[in-house]
Amino acid sequence: MATAPDKPVVLTSDWGGLSPHLIAEFYTIDRKGKRVDDITVKAALTESNLEMSLTWSSPFENQSSSNFMPTLQMMVQSGAIEGVSSKAGSIFGSDLQRLAHGLEGRTGITKLNSTQVYVGGQxxxxxxTALFRAWRDPVKEVHEPFNQLMKWALPVELSEEGSLAVRLLEDGFSYKTAFPSQAPVLLAVKYKDSVYWPLVIESISKDTNAPIDKQGRFVEMSVPIQLSTLTAIDRSDWDKYLSHNTGVNSNQRR
Structure with a gap:
């Protein structure tokens, strides 16, 4: 007899008639973007931004003419050379003064030695900032969705075994021997016009001063989270985020 699929689990607060486009969905995926379970966490986002850092640098930045006479150029730009030339006497003083006046307003920077090239990206x-709040049940609407996000951020398991040398002597070499712990899971985040994946949670905060009810249960919690892509992204990744036909959506099942 075939086993019935697990019923989808949605952990969220009650947002009433709030537009679904303002509610983010979080769920676990594998490296190919397929869901690995039926748990979804939903949260309204009070703040969100996607930051991309692209590194450009000039390969000729150390080839400008200023590097041949760096001290002289600094003295000219600061005006200090006037004092030096006046103390140098008649032999060299007039030459330094002419040089100072000739270099006034000049620079060694050119279009060539200031040309920028792409050298990489992070x-x-x-x-x-995810928001959870309770209208009826603090446990289901605040505690459970937050705790699930925290579990996804943490390693699945950290081994309590000893050093690598001891494990090799006892169990021989295998990938489980060399890497006995399990890393945190990969996530997809569906929000507004995009599905961002694969992501990992780099940081997550719990506001222990958040308001509680008379039983000590949190009734509202604002959760700052920083997620990161696994690699620097390119155009195809951006197209993948914007497309809802990539096989990554809230209705997909493994």
Whole structure:
């Protein structure tokens, strides 16, 4: 007899008639973008921005003419050479003065030695603040969705075994011996016009001063989260985020 698929689990606050486009969906995926379970966390985002850092540099920045006479150029630009030339006497003083006047307003920077080239990029950062609030049940509307995000941020398991040398002697070499712990999971985040994946949670905060009810349960929690892509992204990745036909959406099942 076939086993019935697990019922989807949605952990969220009650947002009433709030537009679904203003509510972000978080779920776990593999490296190919397929869901690995049926748990979805939903949260309204009070803040969100996607930050991309692209590195450009000038390969000729150390080839300008100023590097041949750096001290002289600094003295000319600061005006200090006038004092030096006056103390140098009649032999060299007049020559230094002419040189100072000739270099006034000049620079060694050119279009060639200031040309920028692309040298790399960092992983994109997705900075958000997720909001959970309780209308009826603080446990289901605040605690459970927050705790699920925290679990996704943490390593699945950290091994308590000893050093690598001891494990090799006891169990021999295998990938489990060399890497006995399990890293945190990969996530996809669906928000407004895009599905961002694969992402990892780099930081997450719990506001322990958030308001509580008489039983000590949080009734509202604002959660700053920084997510990061696994690699620097290119145009095809950006198209992948904007496309909802990539096989990554809230209705997909493994």
């Amino acid at each position: 992983a994109a950062k997705f900075n958000i």
